[in-house]
Amino acid sequence: MITFQIDNHTVQAKAGWTVLETARHYGFEIPTLCHHEAVTPSGACRLCMVELRDGDWSKLVASCIYPVAEGINVHTDTERIRNVRRWILEMLLSECPASKQIQDLAARYGLKQTRFAIENPDEECMLCGLCTRVCEEVVGLAAISTVDRGVHKKVGAPFLRPTEVCVACGCCVTICPTNAMQSRIDAVRRVPATAVTAPTSK
Amino acid sequence: MTTQEASIDEILERYPGSPEYLIFLLQDVQKSYGYISPDSMQLICDRTGVPESQVYSVATFYQSFRLEPQGEHDIKVCLGTACHLKGGQRIMDELKRRLQVEPGETTPDMKFTYTSVNCVGACALAPVVVIDDEYYPSTTVKKLEKQIKALSQD
Amino acid sequence: MFNESTAVNLENRRLTSHAQLNELRDHILASRDPDRLEVVVCHGTGCFANGSPKVVEALKSALDEKGVDAKVMPGIKATGCHGFCSRGPLVIVKPHGYFYQKVAPKDAEEIVEQTLIEGKPVERLLYKDPKTGDPILTEEEIPFYNLQERVVLHNIGKIDPTDITDTIAAGGYQALAKAISTMTPEQVVAEIEKSKLRGRGGAGFPTGRKWRSALAAIEKKGRPVYVVVNGDEGDPGAFMDRTIMEGDPHAVLEGLILGAYALGAEHGYLYVRSEYPLAIRHLEIAMAQARELGLLGENILDSGFSFDARINRGAGAFVCGESTALFTSIEGKPGNPRPKYVRSVEEGLWGRPTVLNNVETWANVPLIIDKGADWYTGVGVSHSTGTKVFSLVGKVNNVGLVEVPMGIPLDKIIEEIGGGVPGGQPFKAVQTGGPSGGCIPYSLKDTPVDFDSLTEVGSMMGSGGMIVMDDRDCVVDVGRYFLRFLEEESCGKCIPCRLGLIRMRGILDDFSAGKGTQQDIEDLMSLSQAIQDGALCALGTSAPNPVLTTLRYFKDEYIAHIEAHKCPAGVCKDLITYTIDPDKCTGCRSCARQCPQGCIRGEKKKPHVIDTEQCIRCGICMETCKFDAVYVE
Incomplete structure (x- = not known):
């Protein structure tokens, strides 16, 4: 067992656990959007940042991918952490303004509005990547992937056209932390010509 | 710009059929055909065993890959820091006015495609424009106009 | 490139010992006449784009025309970048060493007549001292060069990078042969540690410590271990690594092979930016020639040590300069950095221990092994040893590549080597470290240029881009x-x-x-x-x-x-206006013809006026005007 501190409480974890796993095991609250036990952690949303302290030294790390280590001193709610979470949520309020989940999370951090302009009022996707990971790692099909990079990044099937590779299993819709995938499924799934006559068979 | 030098089969045979050669194959196909078509992408998937969505992800992640046919002449405007300070953006604006298409797009007559690039490492020549792999140093709007006129006529 | 002087046949010349390398070197040197006339033409990107291939053609035809006696027929050598890019195309005539700048094809005849036949310099092509106006005969005497300390760049501009015999004649592969025949891998690592070499790619991590950690990781996980060259030089305004790969590819390769020997690696990768096709070609040629001589591949110099490497071309993604993104790119995937808190020396390429160093770092390795760590620590300052290559660009007279000892004051690079800002005013700021770095103001001009001092003032060394800004930059x-x-x-x-x-x-x-x-x-x-x-x-x-x-x-x-609501530098479009000074305007109409809005009006040969309502502030009028009549405020 590995012993360390979270918010000045002594906790114990198995080797190989992450700080997030341990914190949740003990009931410490750490927000996440891109994390799910079923898939490999990706450290994308950065909401789960925690602060490691050692004397005057301190550093922020993503708890979902940070492995536990003996004697570390973890803090889950400091001013630096709140600053990171506040800006992420404020930016998400303008990026995926249609998401009730994000509005609720933001409200928990005292944010009701955003200083940034809203360009796409219907958007709900914040590119956490859970859908692409579940499709590749759990379903084993990799029907969808992230496309492009940077601010142009999006989720889609090849050439952004519906694909027959998708079997409409619905895993991506289920794992999506907002309702973004629900509205995209028609852009991903192409019904094969033979299936049109017998949509329920197979 | 396209130098049809190798058939797709020949390119596919150049490397072992493993995912690590995906980028090599995309680069070689693009070099021969000027862009990567859906058909050639499918062949690359089959060869490397990488799912199509992931090949598409790679092809759209890297800036050098083109998924549509390109213009006969390829104009790259350097927007490295030195070129930026010496007016590279002015050249971009002028190209947009003159060619009436956005960066990365091709003119309807398929003559020109223009893009900006992040530093070609020829900072002493700023602002630099690279047309069909040839460097044009200290480019001004006037020099550019001349060059485009010359290329439009051949 | 081309080379007319190789008299040494390399076929079946596989070397099996240090002694044989020395024999080959002696043989190459003996076959060369040090007094032979030779015309060196810089083929760095700057000179090349400014027309150096045309200069070569003109020289060749002038030679044919003059029917120069076979005895004085010069060799013509194309080399990598000499660094003095703002003065290109550069031509040097040996053995005199006459240094000609801004050479045009029409100058070829005069060079042949005056210099090659009569042995006299062509005065008008010489560089003039900016202060005295006196012509300077040779490269070594020019302030731009003589204030530098060219250690890593020592071969560049002197050798033909596509001819391994040039490299061997200049002492190339001596460090490798020495290490393989007289040093254990552990001694190589120890020597690098002792040299205090720090990574030239950005953060300045001690190279020796990185190699030592890799050895510890190998101890735990076993081999394979990989060695990788980061040639994805992406910082805009930086072209040091490009110049090294193009101008002295064997230096990078020899460094990599030494690293492989030290760590026991059998495979290496050179990840090179796709925007650098010439660098890729020269590295490919260098690797083929090194294999031919038994310096790369199976059983190097008959020592039992085998190592080979391959080149991965980048595909246009700056983020691939980040180590873990570079690894995922070599593995054939999108260059996303890995979300893991584990060092790449432990878990790098293919999840294996991996040592990734930048081009310039690798090129320093043979120098350290050849001349010793004590020599190396004698250059630079205590925590930043050795030299650093910078690309000096922007608003500076001598745009080019400079190599200086670490710790030199910033001002010395800008004012003395760079010749200051055009127009003579002090610089406003110097941007170092590319997009990750910062702007150092004139008031901090005495800042020593080393890793720690640059970090202290809020910037960073980065890979070595140095962009000079003046008061017209916002x-x-x-x-x-x-x-x-x-x-x-x-x-x-x-x-x-x-x-x-x-x-x-x-x-x-x-x-x-x-x-x-x-x-x-x-x-x-x-x-x-x-x-x-x-x-x-x-x-x-x-x-x-x-x-x-x-x-x-x-x-x-x-x-x-x-x-x-002002942009003091006159750059931000919404806050500036362009105006024509009626006293300077000659009414030549050239701005009016170029104006995309057609909003410059006036009678021919009379002062013109810009309609500021219609003006889109593209600045073309200012660029076009030959009389400096257009000003911005």
Whole structure:
């Protein structure tokens, strides 16, 4: 067992656990959007940042991918952490303004509005990547992937056209932390010509 | 710009059929055909065993890959820091006015495609424009106009 | 390139010992006449684009025409970049060493007649001392060169990079042969540690410590271990690594082979930016020639040590300069940095222990092994040993590549080597470290250029780009430039980088439109902090640096954008107007013809006027005017 501190409480974890796993095991609250036990952690949303302290030294790390280590001193709610979470949520309020989940999370951090302009009022996707990971790692099909990079990044099937590779299993819709995938499924799934006559068979 | 030098089969045979050669194959196909078509992408998937969505992800992640046919002449405007300070953006604006298409797009007559690039490492020549792999140093709007006129006529 | 002087046949010349390498070297040197006439023509990118191939053609035909006696028929050698790019094309005539600048094809005849036949310099092609106006005969006497300390660049401009015999004649592969025949791998690692060499790619991590950690990882996990060259030089305004790979590819290769020997690696990778096709070609040629001689591949120099490497061309992604993104790219995937808190020396390429060093770092390795760590630590300052190559660009007279000992004051590089800002005024700021670095103001001109001092003033060494700015460069604009660069180059995986950079840039856009507020400055600071703390990889965490340093040193200029709605440098389009000075305007109409809006009016041969209502502030009139009549305020 590995012993360390979270918010000045002594906790114990198995080797190989992450700080997030341990914190949740003990009931410490750490927000996440891109994390799910079923898939490999990706450290994308950065909401789960925690602060490691050692004397005057301190550093922020993503708890979902940070492995536990003996004697570390973890803090889950400091001013630096709140600053990171506040800006992420404020930016998400303008990026995926249609998401009730994000509005609720933001409200928990005292944010009701955003200083940034809203360009796409219907958007709900914040590119956490859970859908692409579940499709590749759990379903084993990799029907969808992230496309492009940077601010142009999006989720889609090849050439952004519906694909027959998708079997409409619905895993991506289920794992999506907002309702973004629900509205995209028609852009991903192409019904094969033979299936049109017998949509329920197979 | 396209130098049809190798058939797709020949390119596919150049490397072992493993995912690590995906980028090599995309680069070689693009070099021969000027862009990567859906058909050639499918062949690359089959060869490397990488799912199509992931090949598409790679092809759209890297800036050098083109998924549509390109213009006969390829104009790259350097927007490295030195070129930026010496007016590279002015050249971009002028190209947009003159060619009436956005960066990365091709003119309807398929003559020109223009893009900006992040530093070609020829900072002493700023602002630099690279047309069909040839460097044009200290480019001004006037020099550019001349060059485009010359290329439009051949 | 071409070479007419290789008299040494390399076929079946596989070397099996250090002694044989020396024999070959002696043989090459003996076959060369040191007094032979030779015309060296720089084929670096700058000179090449300015027409050096045409100069070669003209020289050849002038030689044919003059029917120069066979005895004085010179060799013509194409070399890598001499570094003095603003003066190209450069031509040097040996053995005299006459250094000709800005040579045009029409000068060929005179060079042949005067210099090659009569042995006299062509005075008008010589470089003139900017202070005295006196002509300077040779490269070594020019201030741009004689204030430098060219250690890593020592071969570049002297050798033909496509001919391994040139490299061997200059002492290439001596370090490798020495290490393999007289040193254990452990001794090689120890020597690098002792040299205190720090990585030239950005953060300045001690190379020896990295290699030592890799050995510890190998101890735990076993082999294979990989050695990798990071040749994905992406910082805009930086071309050091390009020049080294193009001009002395064997130096990089020899360093890599030495690293492989030290760590027991059998495979290596050279990841080179696709925008550098010539570098890729020269490395390919170098590797083929090294294999031919038994310096690369199976059983190197008959020692039992085998190592080979391959080149991966980048595909256009700045983020691949980040180590873990580079590895995922070599593996054939999108270059997303890995979300893992584990060092790449332990878990790098294919999940194996991996040592990744930058081009310039690898090129330092043979020098250290050949001349010893004690020699190396004698150059530079105690915590930053050796030299550093910088690309000096922007508003500076001598644009080019300079190599200086670490610790040299910034001012010395800009004013003495670089010849200062055109026009003679002091520089406004120097941007170092590329998009991750910062702007150092003139008031800190005495800052010693070493890893720690640059970090202290809020910038960083980075890979070695040094961009000089003058009072016509706006700091808000420069901040926007770097943010736009990074928002395009961000992989887009983590939210602070993907959304934070574009939002920061949006705030700066407001400044340049005169719509900024005091609150915006505070938001910029706190959003910067969130990105530095929250982003996944170094691209994001360092991205706010250019903005933070300009806020620190040039806050007044930001305030001027907010309060006075002015851009003091005359750059931000919404805050400036172009005007024609009636006293200077000759009415030549050339600006009116170029104006895309057609908003410059006036009678021929009389002063013209710009209609500011219609003007889109593209600046073409100012660029076009030959009489400096257009000004901006």
